[in-house]
Amino acid sequence: MNFCSDCGRPVTQVVPPDDNRLRHVCGHCGSIHYQNPKMVIGTVPVWDLDGDTQVLLCRRAIEPRRGYWTLPAGFMENAETTGEAAERETMEEAGARIELQELFTLLNVPHVHQVHLFYRARLLDLNFEAGTESLEVKLFAERDIPWHDIAFATVSKTLDFFFSDLAAHRAGQSFGFHTLDIRKRMQE
Amino acid sequence: MNFCSDCGRPVTQVVPPDDNRLRHVCGHCGSIHYQNPKMVIGTVPVWDLDGDTQVLLCRRAIEPRRGYWTLPAGFMENAETTGEAAERETMEEAGARIELQELFTLLNVPHVHQVHLFYRARLLDLNFEAGTESLEVKLFAERDIPWHDIAFATVSKTLDFFFSDLAAHRAGQSFGFHTLDIRKRMQE
Numbered sequence: 450m451n452f453c454s455d456c457g458r459p460v461t462q463v464v465p466p467d468d469n470r471l472r473h474v475c476g477h478c479g480s481i482h483y484q485n486p487k488m489v490i491g492t493v494p495v496w497d498l499d500g501d502t503q504v505l506l507c508r509r510a511i512e513p514r515r516g517y518w519t520l521p522a523g524f525m526e527n528a529e530t531t532g533e534a535a536e537r538e539t540m541e542e543a544g545a546r547i548e549l550q551e552l553f554t555l556l557n558v559p560h561v562h563q564v565h566l567f568y569r570a571r572l573l574d575l576n577f578e579a580g581t582e583s584l585e586v587k588l589f590a591e592r593d594i595p596w597h598d599i600a601f602a603t604v605s606k607t608l609d610f611f612f613s614d615l616a617a618h619r620a621g622q623s624f625g626f627h628t629l630d631i632r633k634r635m636q637e
Numbered sequence: 638m639n640f641c642s643d644c645g646r647p648v649t650q651v652v653p654p655d656d657n658r659l660r661h662v663c664g665h666c667g668s669i670h671y672q673n674p675k676m677v678i679g680t681v682p683v684w685d686l687d688g689d690t691q692v693l694l695c696r697r698a699i700e701p702r703r704g705y706w707t708l709p710a711g712f713m714e715n716a717e718t719t720g721e722a723a724e725r726e727t728m729e730e731a732g733a734r735i736e737l738q739e740l741f742t743l744l745n746v747p748h749v750h751q752v753h754l755f756y757r758a759r760l761l762d763l764n765f766e767a768g769t770e771s772l773e774v775k776l777f778a779e780r781d782i783p784w785h786d787i788a789f790a791t792v793s794k795t796l797d798f799f800f801s802d803l804a805a806h807r808a809g810q811s812f813g814f815h816t817l818d819i820r821k822r823m824q825e
Contacts (some may be wrong), residue, residue, distance in 0.1 A: 455638035
C-alpha cells in the first residue's frame with residue numbers, strides 16, 4: 450500500500466496513538482488503513498456408493514499451484530456467512546450442489562495471513578462439472594487420493610482429519626471439529 | 638474506497654473478467670481491490686471459586702457501545718493465529734493472563750462483514766486490570782451477568798452457550814463447539 454484509498458495522497462507507516470503496531474497512515478487526511486487476515490472457506494463434498502465414501506476434488510486451473518488437486522474453496526466475500534461462502538465456492542469451482550453439514554476444520558496459516566475453514570458436505574447428485582478455476586473435478590476414494598499432488602497443506606490436513614474421523618465414524622463415533630496451526634512455509 | 642492504494646488514481650466499481658461481483662478497480666494501473674470480512678477474536682475467561690464459576694467481562698471505554706459490557710475481543714491481526722489473537726486481546730483489554738482452552742463459538746455477523754470467534758480460557762491469576770479500551774473489568778457469576786447491558790449480540794449468545802454448556806458439564810457432559818448466524822441488525 451502506497452497511497453490513501455480515501456484521498457489518494459501518499460501513506461507512511463507509523464504507530465498511531467493508543468496502538469502498538471505499524472499501520473499505513475495517510476499524511477494528508479489521517480486515515481488509518483488496517484490490514485487483516487482473510488478467510489478461505491471450502492467443503493469436503495462426499496458421495497457414498499454402497500458404503501464406499503468418495504470425496505470430490507478439483508484440479509486447479511489457476512495459480513498458485515495450477516494443476517494440483519484441492520478441495521473446493523475460496524475467499525469469503527463481504528455480506529455472506531461462512532456457510533454461504535462454502536456453498537458458493539463449491540458451486541463455483543465444482544458445479545456441485547450440496548447439503549452443507551457441520552464445520553469440520555479451522556486451520557491457521559499465519560505466514561500468508563489466512564484462516565481456512567472447511568465444512569463437511571453431502572453431494573446431492575453427480576451433476577458436478579469444472580468451473581472456470583478448475584481443469585477437472587473428480588470423485589476419489591481414500592485409496593485413490595493423489596496425496597503427492599495436493600495443492601495446499603490445509604487441504605491435505607483436512608483430508609487426513611476426514612478419513613481418520615470416517616474410520617472412527619464407522620466404529621460408531623461422531624465426526625469431530627479440528628483446529629490446527631500450519632506455521633511452516635509450504636508451497637502456498 | 639475512492640482511490641487506488643497502489644498508484645493513487647481514482648477507482649471505479651466494475652465486474653472484472655471471470656468475476657461476478659462489483660469490485661473497486663483502478664482505471665489507471667488495473668489493480669483490483671478486494672474487500673473481505675474481518676475476524677473478531679476473543680475469550681470467555683473463567684475463574685472458579687469453590688465451585689462457583691465466574692466470567693471476566695470488560696466495560697467498553699470506546700465506541701461503539703461505550704459503557705456496555707463485553708468479553709475481551711478485537712480484530713485479528715496479520716501474521717498471528719486465532720489463538721494468539723485471543724490471548725493478545727485478553728491481555729490488551731483486560732490485562733488478564735490465561736490458559737487458552739478450546740475454540741467455543743463461531744458467529745457470523747454478515748451485515749457488518751464480520752466473523753466472531755470465542756475461545757474458552759482459564760484465568761491464571763486475579764491480577765487483571767482495565768486496558769486503554771476498557772473502563773473497568775470485573776468477574777461475574779451467572780446470576781450477576783448484566784444481560785441488559787451487554788454490548789454485542791455475539792457476546793450475549795456466547796455467554797448463553799457458555800452457561801448452558803457449564804450446566805451440562807456439571808452433569809458430566811463436555812463443552813461443545815457452537816456456530817450461529819446473527820442476521821438481524823442489532824446495535825453493533
